[in-house]
Amino acid sequence: MKKILPMKYPEITSYSIQSNVLSIIANYEETLPWYHSHFVQLCCDKQSLMIGFTDWAHNDTIFVPRQHVDNSLIKIKWESNICEFLINSINLDFYNYFYIDEYYIPDSNAYQSYKFVHNVFVYGYDIEEEIFFIAGSLKDGKYMFTRCTFTELENAYQSVSPIEDLLGGVSMYKYKKISVDFDxxxxxxxxxxxxxxxxxxxxxxxxxxxxxxxxxxxxxxxxxxxxxxxxxxxxxxxxxxxxxxxxxxxxxxxxxxxxxxxxxxxxxxxxxxxxxxxxxxxxxxxxxxxxxxxxxxxxxxxxxxxxxxxxxxxxxxxxxxxxxxxxxxxx
Structure with a gap:
């Protein structure tokens, strides 16, 4: 069995949390009026070099509302088996965003070299090949679509301690068709x-x-x-x-x-x-x-x-x- 949710490489790739959502809505022409109405204004934190769009507040847009599942529920309901949870979630058309240790992810600079806790976006699976389809800012910080094995992702998830996990679970996104006019x-x-x-x-x-x-x-x-x-x-x-x-x-x-x-x-x-x-x-x-x-x-x-x-x-x-x-x- 295999299921891959729609993803299209986005125009904005500075920060993966925004690129993930835009990779979803880029598949749907009805989102274009909204997209071209936004992403004009820039802001920068005075204490850093983090320049980005003020629209970072739209990490979960009207087209992709966000839900959250706490790790405690995954532990109880899925016995901490993140692979089973992800397969169930994707079968319901949910994209999944959470933190992992990139030490276990082949397309990361950290692979088998050092611990690096960062976010990942999972949008598909193939049970026969035992792989997940993932996206994120990986090798050299480049936003990319790639894949990893079930074992690699399981190890990457289990390696993150509660204090390192900024989400404390998995954020789930599902596309919702809405008609929006250009503003x-x-x-x-x-x-x-x-x-x-x-x-x-x-x-x-x-x-x-x-x-x-x-x-x-x-x-x-x-x-x-x-x-x-x-x-x-x-x-x-x-x-x-x-x-x-x-x-x-x-x-x-x-x-x-x-x-x-x-x-x-x-x-x-x-x-x-x-x-x-x-x-x-x-x-x-x-x-x-x-x-x-x-x-x-x-x-x-x-x-x-x-x-x-x-x-x-x-x-x-x-x-x-x-x-x-x-x-x-x-x-």
Missing amino acids: LNFVVNSIIEYLYSKNSFQYDKRLHIYKDQFIYGISVYQHLDDYLSRLLHGEDKKIDKRPFHALWDHKKCMLSRIKYMGTNNLLKNADRLFVKYQIIERETLYHRNSILKYSLTKNKDVVEKIRHGINRLVENEMTLLNCFLESITPL
């Missing part, structure tokens, strides 16, 4: 908040507690520039590609939004805007690749070039986004 006003407001670095959490009671914790919008580039300056002067030794990858995700999302809005007659001059924004997307990818190059060469000229390139990119993006706002066709 043009939300897009406009999000772009304005991005351009003027406004706090996008201030109106959301759930997230208001984070109002002073984050930097928003275009200001995240200044935070990134400060980090690059510390790298240049030897004040920071950690080379972190994640913020650069997150910025590339942002540009890819903007490109697909321009294309979507143009196709649906919501944006004048969409083709011209697409071509110009494509240049920004390619430059952002270049910066992402350059920081990887620096991690190998330690050539500080590379960092200096990234800093100059990002400063030009910010100016060009602000100009282009203002043109974008002027080109919007009212509903």
